[in-house]
Amino acid sequence: MAQRAEELSLFVIDEGDNETLLSHRISSDDIYRKQNDETYHSVNKETTVDGIKVRAYCPVGKSDQGRLALDVAVKALDIYKKYGAMENYGLITYRESELLYDNLYSTAVNKQRVAIVVTHEVAHQWFGNLVTMEWWTHLWLNEGFATWVSYLVTDTLFLEWEIWTKFLEDTAGGLHLDALETSHPIEVEIHHARSIDEVADDI
Numbered sequence: 001m002a003q004r005a006e007e008l009s010l011f012v013i014d015e016g017d018n019e020t021l022l023s024h025r026i027s028s029d030d031i032y033r034k035q036n037d038e039t040y041h042s043v044n045k046e047t048t049v050d051g052i053k054v055r056a057y058c059p060v061g062k063s064d065q066g067r068l069a070l071d072v073a074v075k076a077l078d079i080y081k082k083y084g085a086m087e088n089y090g091l092i093t094y095r096e097s098e099l100l101y102d103n104l105y106s107t108a109v110n111k112q113r114v115a116i117v118v119t120h121e122v123a124h125q126w127f128g129n130l131v132t133m134e135w136w137t138h139l140w141l142n143e144g145f146a147t148w149v150s151y152l153v154t155d156t157l158f159l160e161w162e163i164w165t166k167f168l169e170d171t172a173g174g175l176h177l178d179a180l181e182t183s184h185p186i187e188v189e190i191h192h193a194r195s196i197d198e199v200a201d202d203i
């Protein structure tokens with residue numbers, strides 16, 4: 001089997017830029033310059049216990065704000081590995097508000113949000129290609145499990161947050177909706193990819 005670089009990058013990105021970013025990732029540079037000259041760099045680098053390189057690319061001047069996400073990702077990889085196989089190679093892109101955390105100016109809710117989002121996306125990585133759903137109809141399986149397990153890992157990393165109380169708060173909305181006569185099954189047949197937004201509600 002071909003040797004594969006075991007690297008995972010977290011990247012702040014605008015939507016629609018993924019393709020150029022992927023080809024950049026393969027070259028493994030520390031700096032990424034967009035066409036409009038906006039520059040991102042991965043000052044933040046860590047290695048997991050197993051030697052998996054993890055990097056967080058942030059806009060220049062905001063590298064410090066990527067530390068939390070990087071730290072969470074590295075620890076999450078080590079935890080997920082205990083449960084089984086990992087797919088560590090890859091690139092995960094995030095909105096700036098979901099990846100960056102400022103020690104001075106961000107709120108406690110921001111910190112929890114970054115932890116939940118990073119552990120959620122790394123969970124998708126952990127499932128690997130084997131359990132990627134065949135079609136959007138089964139999206140709930142991926143998302144349901146990634147959501148649950150993100151709280152499990154966040155709880156392990158930040159016990160003092162008692163994050164399961166927030167899990168209840170975050171999932172109760174779905175139960176409210178589900179109590180209505182207009183509720184729908186968790187699994188909804190999707191006939192066209194453009195319809196997926198219609199089922200992405202709290203249920």
Ligand SMILES: [Zn+2]
Binds near residue numbers: 120124142143
């Ligand atoms: Zn997800």
